[in-house]
Amino acid sequence: MKTALLIAIAAILGTMLLALMRALRGPSVYDRIVAVNVFSTKTVLLIALITYLTGHADLIDVALVYALVNFVAIVTVLKLVRERNLAPAKDPGDHRPDV
Amino acid sequence: MFEITLNALSAILLVTGGVFALIGGLGLIRFPDFYTRLHAGGVTDTLSPLLIVAGLILQSGGTILSLKLLLILLFLLFTTPTASHALARAAMAAGLRFWGGERASTDSEDRR
Numbered sequence: 753m754k755t756a757l758l759i760a761i762a763a764i765l766g767t768m769l770l771a772l773m774r775a776l777r778g779p780s781v782y783d784r785i786v787a788v789n790v791f792s793t794k795t796v797l798l799i800a801l802i803t804y805l806t807g808h809a810d811l812i813d814v815a816l817v818y819a820l821v822n823f824v825a826i827v828t829v830l831k832l833v834r835e836r837n838l839a840p841a842k843d844p845g846d847h848r849p850d851v
Numbered sequence: 852m853f854e855i856t857l858n859a860l861s862a863i864l865l866v867t868g869g870v871f872a873l874i875g876g877l878g879l880i881r882f883p884d885f886y887t888r889l890h891a892g893g894v895t896d897t898l899s900p901l902l903i904v905a906g907l908i909l910q911s912g913g914t915i916l917s918l919k920l921l922l923i924l925l926f927l928l929f930t931t932p933t934a935s936h937a938l939a940r941a942a943m944a945a946g947l948r949f950w951g952g953e954r955a956s957t958d959s960e961d962r963r
Binding site: 753755756757759760761762763764766767768769770771773774780782783785786787789790793794796797800801803804809812813815816819820822823826827830833834 | 858861862865866868869870872873875876877879880885888889892893895896899900903904906907910911915916919920922923926927930931933934935937938941942944945947
């Protein structure tokens with residue numbers, strides 16, 4: 753059983769290496785974002801596999817939180833690339849609540 | 852007997868998931884433009900977690916660990932297509948060119 757886990761971990765690590773190569777090389781910034789997205793998804797899987805390999809059941813919570821943070825990070829980076837500014841200043845006379 | 856079958860099935864699922872992940876990584880390196888790379892990355896981002904989480908759940912059975920893994924899988928299945936869609940949309944809005952440039956667009960118009 754351990755061999756299957758180790759093979760899966762090796763494949764995931766290889767994928768992370770390839771994604772890292774694309775992130776370093778990628779001509780446009782979107783290529784880099786795709787590579788980082790793949791990298792972070794594979795990190796979640798790697799943590800889940802390590803949980804089963806070592807038998808520490810608590811580690812799965814780390815993977816869960818990482819999966820949650822991951823999506824927010826990608827969307828935030830996309831917005832930053834598009835808008836160049838995450839929190840534009842409001843007009844002083846504008847009393848509408850932030851949306 | 853049941854145990855052996857379960858372990859074999861789990862091993863097959865884990866290895867298949869790893870192979871799918873590697874194929875996605877290769878596509879990320881080898882494909883010629885952004886949109887094809889997004890396809891390679893996005894497809895394997897949903898398929899390989901599905902297979903690997905299924906393989907892991909077969910090992911732990913009906914425990915809280917399996918529940919958390921299912922939560923991870925559910926979240927990944929919701930978020931990775933959304934992120935891919937947002938990325939493709941942002942790249943289109945930024946005017947990233949397709950592989951083949953002008954030719955590809957005229958070809959598709961001819962077909963219409």
